[in-house]
Amino acid sequence: MEIVNSVNEITKPFLNAVVTVGNFDGVHLGHQMLFKKVIERAQDIGGTSVVFTFDPHPVEVLKGIHVPVITPLPRKMELIASKGIEVAICQPFTLKFAQITAEEFVKDILMQKIGMKEIIAGYDYSFGKGREGNLELLKKWGDELGFKVHVVGPIKVNGVVVSSTKVRELIQEGKVEKVRKFLGRYYQVTGKVIRGRDRGGRLLGIPTANLALVNEVFPKLGVYAVEVIYQGKKYQGAANIGFSPTFGNNALSVETHILDFNQDIYGEEIKINFVKKLRDERKFSRVEELVTQIKKDIETARKILSQFSIA
Structure with missing residues (x-):
């Protein structure tokens, strides 16, 4: 083109x-x-x-x-x-x-x-x-x-007129499954992996890829089953969008744990397809509770993604 x-x-x-x-x-x-x-x-x-x-x-x-x-x-x-x-x-x-x-x-x-x-x-x-x-x-x-x-x-999905305004609204509500029906594909964000607060791997034992935020609509705060695309290859993942309330942070971050992946991708571009919302963001009283929940999220994401026809 x-x-x-x-x-x-x-x-x-x-x-x-x-x-x-x-x-x-x-x-x-x-x-x-x-x-x-x-x-x-x-x-x-x-x-x-x-x-x-x-x-x-x-x-x-x-x-x-x-x-x-x-x-x-x-x-x-x-x-x-x-x-x-x-x-x-x-x-x-x-x-x-x-x-x-x-x-x-x-x-x-x-x-x-x-x-x-x-x-x-x-x-x-x-x-x-x-x-x-x-x-x-x-x-x-x-x-x-x-x-x-x-x-x-107008094009309608389940009686609702498809529009950019409606798509943006659904994304912000975290209804990423409905968004797919309006777009004909998963909602995707793209960005470079940056160094975060180094808590995922060092403190929690669960390494994450932290995405540099750009001028995009981001889904409602919470945890999502996602597909990660890196160098043309697709991986399963679990992403958290939020302010890390357990640690008292004010900065919004997108942190993605890529399943069965151990490469160093700092500075590299990745694409994240949002497949399904798992839960809202929560504050935990102890780090151990957070780790337990994250591990549950990862397994839930794995089960869900294995059932979806990823495209």
């Missing part, structure tokens, strides 16, 4: 571009349906499948509100590429860009710069300065300017 870091980098329009536009945080089932339609239409007209997305999240720029992302940009690009899209344009979202009117966005960027012949839009799509553009206006311009508009309806 070709990645274009700004519309200013485009030197000539793409051949018969079929475009979809959005933030696409999470690349959930709804987004995936849009991409599928883009690819189908591009194949039908001998054109180029194009995804136009933004970074950072527009809400951060327009309202100054921090939005922890479901998929950091590298992961989002990886997922979009995996769906078969040919070109991803990742436009830096700035206050200047936010001032572009709906008409300018369609005529100057989508048509002139990108070469759009068709656009695939979600049922709730809006665009341009102040979100002044809507589907009705888009269809009107399509008729006038000669491009086709295809609208994709």
